[in-house]
Amino acid sequence: MKLTENLYYVGVNDRTKGLFEGLWPLPEGISYNSYLLVDDHVALIDTVDAAFFDTFLSEIRRAIGHRPIDYLIINHMEPDHSGAINRICREYPDITLVGNAQTQRMIDGFYRTGGNRLTVNENDVLTLGKYRLRFHLIPMVHWPETMVTFDYERGILFSGDAFGCFGALNGGVIDKFIVSARYWDEMVRYYSNIVGKYGPQVQKALHKLKGLEIRMVCPAHGPVWTEEIPHVFTLYDRMSRYEADNGLVICYGSMYSNTARMAEVIARAASKAGVRDIVLHDVSQKHHSYILADVFRHRGLMVGAPTYNGDLFPEMEALIKKIVARGVRNRLFSFFGSFTWAGQSLRRIAALTEAARFEPVGSPIEMRQGRLEEVYDACQALGALMAARLKESET
Ligand SMILES: Cc1cc2nc3c(=O)[nH]c(=O)nc-3n(C[C@H](O)[C@H](O)[C@H](O)COP(=O)(O)O)c2cc1C
Ligand SMILES: [Fe+2]
Ligand SMILES: [Fe+2]
Missing domain, CATH: 3.40.50.360 (Flavodoxin domain)
Structure with missing residues (x-):
């Protein structure tokens, strides 16, 4: 599914898992989002839960056929996103795993995969051809290695768990083609359950992102945000400051x-x-x-x-x-x-x-x-x- 020029959504919906992280009910399911940027070099941004690998791979193949993938950019190592790393490496043996120093150590621990690695730090840039990606670390939102990847010329932010929500996608992926309001309750529940402990760190991340000109947010769960970016940022800002209504x-x-x-x-x-x-x-x-x-x-x-x-x-x-x-x-x-x-x-x-x-x-x-x-x-x-x-x- 094409989101915009040279950018494909290759995520999957999970409507079978009972409890996310073994704790949180998923009556509306959940999506594990992954994105494919196709340029002179091809970059895959995050993967999906390992149980969905076959569907994931067929989505990738539908987008790029048997063309190799050059980079796997890993914004977050929680296994709902990193679970398919090993199988991706097997499928694409020449792929380079892109992450910060903490990410690389976690890959060693979880997946023991060799392969090419590219360690990135704050503000580092990866050029794919006409698109360039910049990395910003947002530690403890909600793991120590969490980072975001920014296509800064087009204003597309790949935000990992940040700005994500519970709730599988129902056909439409981008907010302007769906009823976004269906996701707000699930966003509050996702935030409060998963990220809620890290309000100060979310505030730091928001501060860092404030200066960026963001036109599209591609999170790791839930819809892609465009027209709802102000609403989503306000929700995250208020919740991370522990602000509430007078109820x-x-x-x-x-x-x-x-x-x-x-x-x-x-x-x-x-x-x-x-x-x-x-x-x-x-x-x-x-x-x-x-x-x-x-x-x-x-x-x-x-x-x-x-x-x-x-x-x-x-x-x-x-x-x-x-x-x-x-x-x-x-x-x-x-x-x-x-x-x-x-x-x-x-x-x-x-x-x-x-x-x-x-x-x-x-x-x-x-x-x-x-x-x-x-x-x-x-x-x-x-x-x-x-x-x-x-x-x-x-x-
Ligand atoms: C299994 C059980 C253990 C209880 N343990 C205590 C106790 O240690 N001390 C006490 O004062 N009351 C104890 N109670 C009594 C309850 O606290 C009390 O009846 C209370 O009003 C019950 O409120 P509820 O009707 O909202 O459940 C216990 C009651 C039950 C059923
Ligand atoms: Fe996570
Ligand atoms: Fe996640």
């Missing part, structure tokens, strides 16, 4: 509905006080992949869970660790819980979130033995207080 996400764990009822009372009070965008998640029912996306979207965050065997309800512990591990900040935060004989959940939530830079709202509420009437007013007040603080932060 509220309430996450609760609950075995016998006591904690859930507290969450409902809090949510109603917040709604009554004017918060329109409220979402409640049962941490045992909703996959944390989606909860994380909502945490990245909303400025208000409330969590509640019972005490379980002298400790915090385990699914809540797991969720909080995922949130804190992503360095989420700029959040208005409160928490609540319930117990029967010796409460521990609140203490544990406080300890787990201590290092996070959350702004506390109100005091934690603890309920004993389902005595909702004893904490009803406090729950209402907490919901209303959260609403007021969210409203304040609007101005």
Whole structure:
């Protein structure tokens, strides 16, 4: 599939994988994008998951027949993109593997392939003929070797995972030929799940890319961006600064509905006080992949869970660790819980979130033995207080 003059999309769709990285659900599938630049020299930019090699190779052959490929440019070594390196080297024994020093070391470790290598650094240029490619390192977005490749005369950025999203391609590849809005939720989920921990590094990368005149972004997953570049950059910029809308996400764990009822009372009070965008998640029912996306979207965050065997309800512990591990900040935060004989959940939530830079709202509420009437007013007040603080932060 031709994207523009001498540039072909040779990626594949994966609609069979259940969990990306063994963690994140893919109800809409995912694409592994690869691009072929055909000039005096031919360059392939990234590969695909090894399971799709045959399809991948036939896409390449459709574009260039049996013409050899001179360069394989490796923007990222995670195996969803690097997995086919060995087989590409077998198919094209004279190919040169292009990557930075970190990339080359990872190739040695993962693939033990010999072959020609070209080690590139920041601002190095590779001339293919009339097109020239420049390399920019964007370390820790989201691996240490991640880089982007820029066709600087045409303004085409091959961005690796950056600006990518979950969701297989549905026929169309370029944003102007598809309904791009279908991908925004999957972009937030992809970012929050995979890249979310590295906000400061994404900011550095965005700063580096800001000076470039980019007309087309070819990421490693999801559609190719042209008219949506401003929207995509704004999304990445906001998420990597941990900026959010003034909505509220309430996450609760609950075995016998006591904690859930507290969450409902809090949510109603917040709604009554004017918060329109409220979402409640049962941490045992909703996959944390989606909860994380909502945490990245909303400025208000409330969590509640019972005490379980002298400790915090385990699914809540797991969720909080995922949130804190992503360095989420700029959040208005409160928490609540319930117990029967010796409460521990609140203490544990406080300890787990201590290092996070959350702004506390109100005091934690603890309920004993389902005595909702004893904490009803406090729950209402907490919901209303959260609403007021969210409203304040609007101005
Ligand atoms: C398996 C299990 C372990 C529990 N462990 C404790 C505990 O260590 N300390 C405590 O005070 N309550 C404990 N409880 C009681 C619950 O924390 C309490 O009933 C709480 O209100 C349940 O909230 P829920 O209805 O939202 O699940 C335990 C309950 C269960 C089912
Ligand atoms: Fe990756
Ligand atoms: Fe990837």
